[in-house]
Amino acid sequence: xxxxxxxxxxxxxxxxxxxxxxxxxxxxxxxxxxxxxxxxxxxxxxxxxxxxxxxxxxxxxxxxxxxxxxxxxxxxxxxxxxxxxxxxxxxxxxxxxxxxxxxxxxxxxxxxxxxxxxxxxxxxxxxxxxxxxxxxxxxxxxxxxxxxxxxxxxxxxxxxxxxxxxxxxxxxxxxxxxxxxxxxxxxxxxxxxxxxxxxxxxxxxxxxxxxxxxxxxxxxxxxxxxxxxxxxxxxxxxxxxxxxxxxxxxxxxxxxxxxxxxxxxxxxxxxxxxxxxxxxxxxxxxxxxxxxxxxxxxxxxxxxxxxxxxxxxxxxxxxxxxxxxxxxxxxxxxxxxxxxxxxxxxxxxxxxxxxxxxxx
Amino acid sequence: xxxxxxxxxxxxxxxxxxxxxxxxxxxxxxxxxxxxxxxxxxxxxxxxxxxxxxxxxxxxxxxxxxxxxxxxxxxxxxxxxxxxxxxxxxxxxxxxxxxxxxxxxxxxxxxxxxxxxxxxxxxxxxxxxxxxxxxxxxxxxxxxxxxxxxxxxxxxxxxxxxxxxxxxxxxxxxxxxxxxxxxxxxxxxxxxxxxxxxxxxxxxxxxxxxxxxxxxxxxxxxxxxxxxxxxxxxxxxxxxxxxxxxxxxxxxxxxxxxxxxxxxxxxxxxxxxxxxxxxxxxxxxxxxxxxxxxxxxxxxxxxxxxxxxxxxxxxxxxxxxxxxxxxxxxxxxxxxxxxxxxxxxxxxxxxxxxxxxxxxxxxxxxxxx
Numbered sequence: 047x048x049x050x051x052x053x054x055x056x057x058x059x060x061x062x063x064x065x066x067x068x069x070x071x072x073x074x075x076x077x078x079x080x081x082x083x084x085x086x087x088x089x090x091x092x093x094x095x096x097x098x099x100x101x102x103x104x105x106x107x108x109x110x111x112x113x114x115x116x117x118x119x120x121x122x123x124x125x126x127x128x129x130x131x132x133x134x135x136x137x138x139x140x141x142x143x144x145x146x147x148x149x150x151x152x153x154x155x156x157x158x159x160x161x162x163x164x165x166x167x168x169x170x171x172x173x174x175x176x177x178x179x180x181x182x183x184x185x186x187x188x189x190x191x192x193x194x195x196x197x198x199x200x201x202x203x204x205x206x207x208x209x210x211x212x213x214x215x216x217x218x219x220x221x222x223x224x225x226x227x228x229x230x231x232x233x234x235x236x237x238x239x240x241x242x243x244x245x246x247x248x249x250x251x252x253x254x255x256x257x258x259x260x261x262x263x264x265x266x267x268x269x270x271x272x273x274x275x276x277x278x279x280x281x282x283x284x285x286x287x288x289x290x291x292x293x294x295x296x297x298x299x300x301x302x303x304x305x306x307x308x309x310x311x312x313x314x315x316x317x318x319x320x321x322x323x324x325x326x327x328x329x330x331x332x333x334x335x336x337x338x339x340x341x342x343x344x345x346x347x348x349x350x351x352x353x354x355x356x357x358x359x360x361x362x363x364x365x366x367x368x369x370x371x372x373x374x375x376x377x378x379x380x381x382x383x384x385x386x387x388x389x390x391x392x393x394x395x396x397x398x399x400x401x402x403x404x405x406x
Numbered sequence: 407x408x409x410x411x412x413x414x415x416x417x418x419x420x421x422x423x424x425x426x427x428x429x430x431x432x433x434x435x436x437x438x439x440x441x442x443x444x445x446x447x448x449x450x451x452x453x454x455x456x457x458x459x460x461x462x463x464x465x466x467x468x469x470x471x472x473x474x475x476x477x478x479x480x481x482x483x484x485x486x487x488x489x490x491x492x493x494x495x496x497x498x499x500x501x502x503x504x505x506x507x508x509x510x511x512x513x514x515x516x517x518x519x520x521x522x523x524x525x526x527x528x529x530x531x532x533x534x535x536x537x538x539x540x541x542x543x544x545x546x547x548x549x550x551x552x553x554x555x556x557x558x559x560x561x562x563x564x565x566x567x568x569x570x571x572x573x574x575x576x577x578x579x580x581x582x583x584x585x586x587x588x589x590x591x592x593x594x595x596x597x598x599x600x601x602x603x604x605x606x607x608x609x610x611x612x613x614x615x616x617x618x619x620x621x622x623x624x625x626x627x628x629x630x631x632x633x634x635x636x637x638x639x640x641x642x643x644x645x646x647x648x649x650x651x652x653x654x655x656x657x658x659x660x661x662x663x664x665x666x667x668x669x670x671x672x673x674x675x676x677x678x679x680x681x682x683x684x685x686x687x688x689x690x691x692x693x694x695x696x697x698x699x700x701x702x703x704x705x706x707x708x709x710x711x712x713x714x715x716x717x718x719x720x721x722x723x724x725x726x727x728x729x730x731x732x733x734x735x736x737x738x739x740x741x742x743x744x745x746x747x748x749x750x751x752x753x754x755x756x757x758x759x760x761x762x763x764x765x766x767x768x769x770x771x772x773x774x775x
Contacts, residue, residue: 137568207570208570209566210565212563212565
């Protein structure tokens with residue numbers, strides 16, 4: 047049932063989205079501030095369930111593209127996200143009735159609120175991934191043949207680019223080049239779809255799940271309970287590793303934040319080492335040379351004490367973290383899903399092993 | 407007065423355009439082949455002078471963008487310019503009535519012929535520069551406040567982008583990034599303007615001048631006269647150098663062909679060396695360290711004896727060439743013009759020094775300053 051999301055709800059949503067963001071999706075705090083600002087200025091956002099979206103609805107996602115390492119220094123105003131959404135609408139020549147969240151991730155789950163609040167349009171309670179992924183074509187609607195195009199990109203200067211590419215991979219390539227030129231971050235609207243397609247191809251309830259995860263963490267902290275354990279339970283995941291970050295190699299290249307972190311084990315993982323590799327999002331976790339989790343499953347890095355999700359750009363020496371793995375939406379594990387986001391797509395020479403089947 | 411551009415005119419047009427292209431604008435032979443096929447299949451293109459253009463005509467520039475070094479290897483099919491034009495029309499929700507040649511140059515004077523022939527539209531006897539320049543904002547219309555955007559860009563696969571930008575410099579930046587991603591060349595349609603704007607902001611009679619230059623070279627060769635002298639005479643330019651290419655350093659970087667060539671002099675210039683620097687087009691010429699010509703003036707490299715224009719991607723060791731300097735459209739020499747296309751716009755730390763007082767080559771008295 048449709049409900050209203052007020053500014054006060056955003057903190058939980060942003061925190062939960064950062065959990066599902068698996069290190070990526072932009073900075074949760076910055077996204078939350080923009081969303082709160084928009085809701086305070088324009089009123090609460092109506093969150094509608096996928097089941098309530100009429101077949102004839104015209105939906106598009108709103109969010110950001112680029113390297114989160116840049117996003118934390120070159121702050122968005124939110125105006126560019128509204129501009130991108132409206133530019134897409136103009137290019138389409140018909141009104142967009144609903145805003146979609148493209149991915150569950152740091153700021154990309156809160157930026158849709160900026161657009162929804164500003165334009166007074168409902169936001170769909172769902173997302174296109176059930177987590178965050180670094181590239182445009184990595185969306186479940188793509189598995190269903192939904193095109194990312196027409197796609198609109200906008201920057202803080204006022205530049206707008208509309209793309210109509212031959213497939214989603216080309217959309218990613220061209221949009222990435224434009225994003226880099228715009229200063230390595232840009233606002234994005236894409237994946238126009240009708241209500242029926244949205245119901246079939248989105249991951250339902252993602253915004254509510256984000257809110258629930260965020261609230262779980264806060265409640266557990268207040269109760270002096272173990273917030274990490276609550277997250278693991280809620281996601282049906284498991285702990286992969288716990289320890290202290292000893293090294294971070296991070297580069298902003300080709301429009302992404304790429305790199306790895308080394309974590310020295312503590313407690314039951316004493317004398318072991320975990321290596322997490324990322325491209326905006328965490329891609330693989332390798333414990334003492336053995337693969338323990340990989341895309342498309344979720345590899346989540348949480349502050350060990352507070353369960354505050356740690357994005358890849360926040361990873362730093364000395365941080366005490368727990369690495370948690372959780373299963374992805376089952377559609378990602380289909381051959382078509384793995385072709386888009388499996389380990390081999392990211393250049394790894396091994397197949398996906400579901401996190402439930404991994405050894406401990 | 408109307409004239410037609412048919413198959414018979416294309417060789418002269420391509421050759422003359424390559425002269426004004428100052429090393430850039432793409433390989434003329436390739437351009438001619440594309441245009442010849444289009445004209446052969448769809449019939450000749452009528453040329454309309456700026457004076458004949460109705461005030462409310464809808465004119466658009468169709469061109470190729472990228473590095474000519476790549477264009478030589480990744481040959482366009484000829485369909486791309488039409489797709490770019492159609493995307494531009496959709497973006498503007500207007501129907502283009504006249505095709506404009508953005509720059510005088512090997513391919514870029516021919517691509518508009520392709521678009522005009524295939525769409526059955528007339529071409530304006532003018533261009534946007536009076537020569538070729540490497541970047542999108544380096545167009546006379548920029549000096550008149552006309553925006554390149556909305557700009558449509560497309561590739562041979564069918565990828566299309568429409569840019570709405572804050573200024574022409576940003577259009578160049580974003581379009582260049584897309585061009586590089588599309589494989590270092592792309593087709594663009596841009597600078598939509600009315601007939602009234604075109605009369606003010608374009609360089610008149612450029613295509614006629616190209617035809618005349620091509621004809622002058624052809625006739626001089628046939629009559630065993632010096633075709634280089636014929637080019638110099640027609641442009642009111644002057645000979646800057648005569649010699650042999652001893653070194654070429656050429657890189658394809660940031661979507662451009664950049665580099666320099668060294669030439670060792672003969673005859674009058676024996677024991678001197680000329681250094682020519684280029685970014686798609688020739689930018690500056692220094693003889694024994696002394697600046698002899700620079701943008702926005704035209705620095706033209708012609709093969710000795712034949713006056714065949716040499717593009718930067720064709721420059722090679724051993725080639726015997728003559729280097730000719732000619733005055734640009736005087737508007738490029740204004741403060742605003744030099745800010746867009748003077749030596750400093752290309753990163754040089756010197757002022758512009760005119761190569762010649764300003765010859766009557768481009769439209770003569772019909773200049774609109």
